Amino acid sequence: MLCCRARVLSLHSVRVRTLPYERKKMTSGEVPLHDLIKPLSWLLGKWRSEDGFGHYPTIKDFKYGEELEFFHVGQPNIQFSFYAWHAETKKPMHREIGFIRIKPGTNQVALIGAQNTGLAEVEEGHVEGQEMKTETQTMARLSFGTPPAVRKLSRVFKRNGDILEQLLSMETENTPMTSHLKISYQKVK
Numbered sequence: 001m002l003c004c005r006a007r008v009l010s011l012h013s014v015r016v017r018t019l020p021y022e023r024k025k026m027t028s029g030e031v032p033l034h035d036l037i038k039p040l041s042w043l044l045g046k047w048r049s050e051d052g053f054g055h056y057p058t059i060k061d062f063k064y065g066e067e068l069e070f071f072h073v074g075q076p077n078i079q080f081s082f083y084a085w086h087a088e089t090k091k092p093m094h095r096e097i098g099f100i101r102i103k104p105g106t107n108q109v110a111l112i113g114a115q116n117t118g119l120a121e122v123e124e125g126h127v128e129g130q131e132m133k134t135e136t137q138t139m140a141r142l143s144f145g146t147p148p149a150v151r152k153l154s155r156v157f158k159r160n161g162d163i164l165e166q167l168l169s170m171e172t173e174n175t176p177m178t179s180h181l182k183i184s185y186q187k188v189k
């Protein structure tokens with residue numbers, strides 16, 4: 001018994017030391033930004049909007065809120081999360097997580113994302129100044145996903161001061177490429 005108590009005490013007294021790369025999140029400043037992703041540094045931080053606008057020919061227009069976060073851990077990639085909620089009820093809606101990479105020595109970017117609806121995709125495109133445009137190169141979908149199947153996405157992220165804008169268009173098996181989302185976020189962190 002005594003030896004068990006001693007063991008518990010000794011475990012408690014061990015100071016848990018987290019190494020920088022073990023922490024859950026690190027935003028710019030804690031570890032140097034990798035040179036390769038410097039052209040994307042304007043995305044870093046937390047962005048929030050209560051005023052997103054959704055549209056598509058097959059559905060009713062809607063409003064939504066969303067928080068985006070872009071951070072890095074010193075590796076040559078940016079990690080992101082996009083969490084949207086219902087404008088009135090605040091219930092969680094669309095969610096997406098992933099990474100953004102740059103082809104070394106170019107302005108070519110790849111956005112690798114997984115969505116709560118069961119889509120996983122790789123988009124590719126370019127970064128020019130504080131604007132990044134991408135479109136789907138590869139898409140995977142659940143065999144039991146809800147129709148209509150998404151065929152292609154295209155996005156534009158553009159920063160202007162402390163405002164970040166995202167435009168997203170979508171092609172499904174029933175509808176050609178059409179605007180689905182337009183939203184402007186304020187920088188919150």
Ligand code: HEM
Pocket residue numbers: 054056058059060062064084085086093094115119147148149150153168170172174175180181
């Ligand atoms: C890459 C991101 C997204 C994809 C691929 C996507 C895909 C889709 C698809 C395929 C539909 C059905 C269209 C149809 O029936 O023809 C849809 C509808 C809808 N989406 Fe998105 N969406 C995305 C992001 C979002 C976000 C961020 C929101 C914000 C909350 C959102 C809210 C909605 C709503 C409210 C509908 C209508 C649902 C209904 O009427 O049942 N979507 N989306």
